[in-house]
Amino acid sequence: MTRVLMKGNEAIAEAAIRAGCLHFFGYPITPQNEIPEYFSRRLPQVGGEYVQTESEVATSNMIFGAAGVGVRVMTSSSSPGISLMSEGISYLAGADLPVVIVNMMRAGPGLAGILPSQSDYAHATRGTAHGDFELTVLAPSSVQEAVDLTILSFQIAERYRVPVMLLGDGMIGQMMEPVEFPELEVGPPLAADDWALTGCRGREPRLVSSLYLDPVELNDKNYERYRRYALIRDKETRFDTYNCDGPYDVLLTAFGVMARVCMSAIDELAKEGIRVGLFRPITLNPFPEDACRSAIARAKRVLDVEMNMGQMLVDIRLAARGSHDIDFIGKCGGLTPSVEDVVERVRVHLAAIRAEER
Amino acid sequence: MTRVLMKGNEAIAEAAIRAGCLHFFGYPITPQNEIPEYFSRRLPQVGGEYVQTESEVATSNMIFGAAGVGVRVMTSSSSPGISLMSEGISYLAGADLPVVIVNMMRAGPGLAGILPSQSDYAHATRGTAHGDFELTVLAPSSVQEAVDLTILSFQIAERYRVPVMLLGDGMIGQMMEPVEFPELEVGPPLAADDWALTGCRGREPRLVSSLYLDPVELNDKNYERYRRYALIRDKETRFDTYNCDGPYDVLLTAFGVMARVCMSAIDELAKEGIRVGLFRPITLNPFPEDACRSAIARAKRVLDVEMNMGQMLVDIRLAARGSHDIDFIGKCGGLTPSVEDVVERVRVHLAAIRAEER
Amino acid sequence: MPAIRVAGDKCKGCELCCVACPQKIIALSDEINTQGFRYARVVDAPRCIGCGLCAISCPDLAIEVYAEGTVYQFYSYH
Amino acid sequence: MPAIRVAGDKCKGCELCCVACPQKIIALSDEINTQGFRYARVVDAPRCIGCGLCAISCPDLAIEVYAEGTVYQFYSYH
Amino acid sequence: MNTTDVLFAGFGGHGMLLAGKLLAQAAVNRGLQVSWLPAYGAEMRGGTANVTVCMSGSRVASPYIEHPASLVVMNTPSLLKYGPKVKKGGLIVINTTLAREPWTREDCPVLSLPAGDMAREVGAWKSTNLVLLGAWAGYTGVLSRDAIVETIEEQFSMKHAVMNANVAAFDTGFRQGATARPAPGMANEVDSRTLDRGNAHLDHRTAR
């Protein structure tokens, strides 16, 4: 396996192709344009199909059609484009279609800016659209992890027949890092034998739909889907910790690239013998609540660091169950909390802890 | 003041007109069609303007234009239509425009069904779209309250320059109840003297925009907006309780019409001398967390009742801060938890409490 | 002799067949079918020419047309 | 005698004025302006006929046209 | 007056929503608290059309009633669907013109009348719903005849023919209801009904 220096966006596209995704539908938007551009070059080479759509609304419905005929399919966009897909995502979930959607977040709300941001956490993890459903959301913190999670996204999507979102801050799309691709080359064909619309030769006609005229049926269907979500929660919840083996006074919580800023801060403080832990959810939904709770339980103080106004705080607070007040550093609009910001705030907490102890 | 028997949808439209909203833009969707239909009849009579839009996407941008020139404006839709407005709502919030959006929720996800539901709680209160912003959300439980909250919605929207959502389950739109309208007749003109686009005669040109090219400016703008949200939280948070004066073993939590189902259950149990309390948030966002916490603190058990898969549970759990596990009754897809369902579950809890006491 | 058969329970009594029939031999019965509609029936069967215009016009696919021997078609449908 | 004035610091050196000028009397200087571009200037001022085509073609509104006395316009612009 | 409720059930076009609305409006006119909650069908043509009307002297809590205190049905499908849901002891009013199959519930008073035929008899072809409303009102006495008739007159003041037909239909039903001793079950066990039959201050009625 060779290490290739690659932009996150391109690495994601290549990873998807290695996972056997030969169909991509998308509409341009910064900062993810390298994804469609890469697909537009590569897919014709591997016998796939790249379609530039007329809008993100159309995109979300095209992948509905593509997944419905049982092919592996992906799209990507960035924040405002993802908002436009809201209704479509609800339909995808309602029709139990496996698709992978990449969101390279940029600053919001509205047009706002194109600089990196993490301000779609809430939209991705809660209330993506109308109706009862959940989006499985994975957040990579390095280009290599973006590759790995892209492949995992397809696996989860297909295993549980759910739409999956890969949620990156703009940074991870634009950043280059060396990556290794697993030698899947082309993934196994999607197992859609019993539901995909492939023409009804030799079998009863099939239906891909989110419409249920009978409320009892719809209620049952929702409960069945939530049982699948529970399975995902059981089997697929992922997280990472850093420096959490020993004792620590302060726990940092962060996701995506922000977690690496926190790691640098931790390293910085470690030079002075100060021990700080880090909890990083990899699956933002399902959120690794129990693991987070254990990590919190061992800390005196908890500091959440995000490139937004505190959207993951809800999940950290739910995990804490009131045991800790959660402090927060948030910058948005394209600003990034720095190593220095984190170090400084940790020192404030350490001072307070010391004062309390006295 | 006379009491008129009116459908919720029509009462909302009339209340808006009384509040001085003479402009309505909307696209048909069940179960809120009486709103646009009412406006289409009434607005020409009062010198207003009814515009039937080509889609909900267009709608959300038309009200952007209308609010931007400083007029009071409203739209309404139902779940899938509201999802399509996601991007537009983010722009409205980002440009600080006061508008009122009605969502008469129907069952989801996807097309699902048109029966009443509460399954857009999460979309309304969290992660309505990309970016950091919040929607102020009000949930009426009677037609009279729908009238009152419609008027309040305009007041909040204009006072704080935010989009406000009136969130009703389909029932409240279709139901008739006697209502009284306050004699506002026509509300005072909107105070938009210092920001609305009215032509730059005698002043500098103005801009209505959500774009901030400088990240520092955008960051500051977001913080400024969140200070306004904090003000709303301080001044506008509203809730209701029922039967919470005396002691109670079980607390019910519910919003909208479901709270009235709970009230019937409470009355039913009261006949046997069983005391059960009810906490009903009126502002779903900002959620009355402190009041909810106090109500929870006095109960042994908490039972949340919703017409969805448990979307308000997040807020109840946050309020509880881990002090109670929250039990839940949820039906969705157009099914409604009944008085009997609630009574029965309360009995289970009472039995458990008694068992514990022994 | 050509003939039509109306599936009484699929008929919704819309009378489009009555309008379409060049022989004007279809009318609604006074009876009500399982769907609650008065349904179409032929009132003067011998005059049916088997043209099929009734069937073509029926939105509810309630009419079948039968013919014996050679059928002359005045228009091409199938 | 008509003349043009190029706002050197607004010019981006695109040469569209040079192309448009029927007298071919505009060229880029070798100097660089504050924006970092070689900018347009008139190389043979006396031959300017004040037609304004350069100004009309400039995407950066960098050109003003001046004339003395009566101006004959061969096209209507304003 | 305690809270009571009634479910009107039929198909679209049967006018059950209107019957419920007239009742609700009459109750509002008499100062009651009221809710009128239709169960609208899926975005489809035809199908069932039902409405639950709750009335109360104080406050209507839940407008959504799983087990209604009384039921007025137009046809067999509605009867089969909702008949079993009525509260024990609740009144069931059946239009036997359309619901011909024998049906009964031992624990409820059942008032069967050929409302369709009765409407035709009084020349009010399209007012079967009003006959049924009249029967329900006559039997339960929740609202007086006058209260409802005034409302009918008010609502149809622009269409005199319809108004007269509706009043006639209502009256023929009302008479039937007021004098009926419904079979089977607890026809005479008036107390087991949750309805409070003679609330004078609400009803202003002169005679039952």
Added chain:
Amino acid sequence: MNTTDVLFAGFGGHGMLLAGKLLAQAAVNRGLQVSWLPAYGAEMRGGTANVTVCMSGSRVASPYIEHPASLVVMNTPSLLKYGPKVKKGGLIVINTTLAREPWTREDCPVLSLPAGDMAREVGAWKSTNLVLLGAWAGYTGVLSRDAIVETIEEQFSMKHAVMNANVAAFDTGFRQGATARPAPGMANEVDSRTLDRGNAHLDHRTAR
């Protein structure tokens, strides 16, 4: 090798992103962990174009660096913006062909060179970026000349003229960097630099 980082800053078209990419690729070729993080501008034409390259023998934690360990700037605006942000003791490499105004920081070694002119001198008009990269590499010794030159050759193997010009530009910069004693500040206080100058197992270089 410890982690180190360098910020390349200039305007769009100056090739600073490319300089960073060549460095990053060279580091990858030498088995290092690397991140290359551009600061892309708003959706607008022109403007700044910067990239931060982090290199480490073990693992790059934060790719986002507020205070870089070294800075390579193409022009005045970039210098004014990022010069003050460099870590105390960090190296600052300045292209005086475009950044002509005198500028200094007392607490950093500053290596000023007329990279634009030098590029032209070796016939590589468009390779000012490579001169600057060379100077940085020569001075810091983080990667050997060969490591970077091999990468240049590899990346431009299809365009020989460009390749040769780039190598020439790099070399002229490298020589300058390797021999420079930058003014002012701690030109000789090599230890104060966070860069580890002579990491033999990584660099394979024969001579400094």
Added chain:
Amino acid sequence: MQKIFSHPCSMIEDPLHYCPGCTHGIIHRLVAESIDELGIRERAVGVSSVGCSVCTYKYFRCDMFQASHGRAPAVATGAKRCRPELILFCYQGDGDLAAIGTSEIIHAANRGEKITCIFANNAVYGMTGGQMAPTTIPGQRTSTTPAGRRVSQDGFPLPMAEMLASLRTPGYVARVSMHAPSEIIRAKEIVRRAFLHQVEDRCFSFVECLSTCPTNWGLSPAESLKWIEREMLPYYPLGELKVPDGKTGDEDEHN
């Protein structure tokens, strides 16, 4: 006796849920008959939209999608691009296709997606209770134009077929009507041609079908047919508006 007209195989036999006299049912039949005749049922995939025909999927005996409001052509595009061997058709109403779905149909047509779109234009939003559609006729009363559509306010009816015909990308665009047996016969042939263009992998095809909505028009089914003829035809002229270069269906057969 020989059965010379009956139910097409590609439709199930259950009763349709449409109102009496609603010509959605006829259009369905034309589609099913075309599928039968071309022998493509086993590779046909239909896309039902949101409108009264939302349940179309129940009636066709082939694989079906139920798409979101207005987006059926996007769904069909996604499916067709991934499995070109399938025959994709959309069935959409005028609210669906000419209002919220304007963009999707235009771009599918303009990209030349090899799909077949059947467009039931009944000048009104049937399912939601008869609101004005972009295709509503001037003066027509609807639940949101109580005084009739005013051209000064709402413009003229949107001519979808003409707009699609104005595109340069080759395609087949036609308008037919259900208002008389002769038109239905003509429509039958045109719907079949539309499918044929896809079967022969030629181009995008689109058939606008003028259809009734007796319920929301407040007319009897028979009056509704006359209403199409009198009110709709002036705005919606019938015929083949566009045929792909050199291939106009069996030209000899019909003019």
Added chain:
Amino acid sequence: MQKIFSHPCSMIEDPLHYCPGCTHGIIHRLVAESIDELGIRERAVGVSSVGCSVCTYKYFRCDMFQASHGRAPAVATGAKRCRPELILFCYQGDGDLAAIGTSEIIHAANRGEKITCIFANNAVYGMTGGQMAPTTIPGQRTSTTPAGRRVSQDGFPLPMAEMLASLRTPGYVARVSMHAPSEIIRAKEIVRRAFLHQVEDRCFSFVECLSTCPTNWGLSPAESLKWIEREMLPYYPLGELKVPDGKTGDEDEHN
């Protein structure tokens, strides 16, 4: 000396942020000049869209909206319906108007909104780095059509002006180009007319302006003008495609 040509008052004097030779700047000027000449600056409200011209609001000295991608005509509709005394104009690129915003422009035109839309068609998504637009020319290489736009895959360029002209609702629809001074002069008059139709409360007006994108076309500004002429004109014929009944602007002046 008399100044016979200079900066219009309705534009600020700061440098524009466009690439050298990008004709967005010329189109801006035409708009500003028209506003000046009609004396409507103090009641003009512009709507800038999302594309390279996203900052248009910085350049016009009048009230401005910044609208979401593609929806400027909806924003303008909302504003105009509420304050008909204002003069609303949109400034949109081809990605914005002809892709994501297709529906909004068509319906604004079809309802006959009294707004003026200026459409800068440069056959590419400029701002996002030169991806294919619906208006891209067959064979044109873009960052998402590395082998050039293939008609079989992506269809022909979308003729927005023709499509809008096919609507029955009265309106003013024209196409102009920036590729030569003579065309700019013609364009100037047409843009003015478009505004005039609004000022005189007549109808919707739309001007498609063929514009360059030297950066993403990979051509010099001068070559770009030639490219418009050679590559774009065959697909985008210039002229007034539609004029409102009985009122065609100063017809005598320009054919």
